[in-house]
Amino acid sequence: MRVDARKNYDRLLAVAGEVFADEGADASLRDIARRAGVGLGTLYRHFPTREALLETLLRASFEALAERAKVLESSDSADEALVAWMQETTEFTYRQRGIIALMMGAIEDTNSALHDSCVMLRAAGTALLTRAQAEGKARDDLSGAELFDLIAALAWLREQPSHAARADHLFTLIADAILTDSSGAHSGAGSEPGTTAPTETVPPPAG
Template sequence: MRVDARKNYDCLLAVASEVFADQGADASLRDIARKAGVGLGTLYRHFPTREALLETVLRASFEALAERAKVLERSDSADEALLAWMQETTEFTYSQRGIIALMMDAIEDTDSELHASCVMLRAAGTALLTRAQAEGKARDDLNGAELFDLIAALAWLREQPSHASRADRLFDIVAGAVLKDRGDV
């Protein structure tokens, strides 16, 4: 990549990260290009779709969550590892305003730019769930896709102002439903 093209690419990513964090995943691409000091055509040359831009912005975070799951897999407590990862992933998903619906669509759409990253994330959670199930610490009738759905639902609740105040309690209730012997919430 030419030096000037690389500079534009890096600037677009930095600005997009900031704008998406501030305005959510449906932020104006035109505004991102303008704030990066490039034309909309330059943005589209680097990132042909909104999903392509989001995937590049989010990839490092998705990879970090997947790596975190691998670290947690080696911990002593399978149930606490699963719970910690659920909590961290819920917080991350919530913090990236507006990506929940995109992630839920992308996991089912093999043509989506976000598909591979979402599948990687789901696989990471599935590994933790499978370990907890093998040790008898998580319910056997739950699968990784359902765990992914539960995390998305919990993150979505946090986004809703009228439900946000109940989000921690609802997380505890869901965690109690996923994990065995967690006791009453």
């Protein structure tokens, strides 16, 4: 990549990260190009679609969540590992304002730039779910695709001002419904509706 092209590429990523953080994933690409000081055609040469731009921005975070799942797979408690990853992935998805609909579409669209990252996340969650099911700690009639859907739904609830206050309680109810052991250990020691146990923070998107 030429020096000037690289400069435009890096500038577009930096500006897009700021704009998406402020306005959400449906922010104007024309406005991003304008703020970066380049033409819209330059933006599209580097990032042919909105999904391509978002995938580049979020790739490190997607990979970190997948790696986190691998670490949790070796933990002692399969049920706690599953719920911890659900919490972290729900929080990550919620923080990327407006990306939920794009992810839900991308996972079914092999032509989407976000498709591979979404499939990677679904596979990571499926591995944790399968382990918990094999140990008799999660219900057998739940699939990895359905787990992905539940995470998206919980993240969507957090985006809605009129529902956000109930999101943590609903997360606990969903976790209780998924797990076959209702001892309460999975929801965090001493946690109550409206609170969540501390989880490891996923690195913020690059740019």
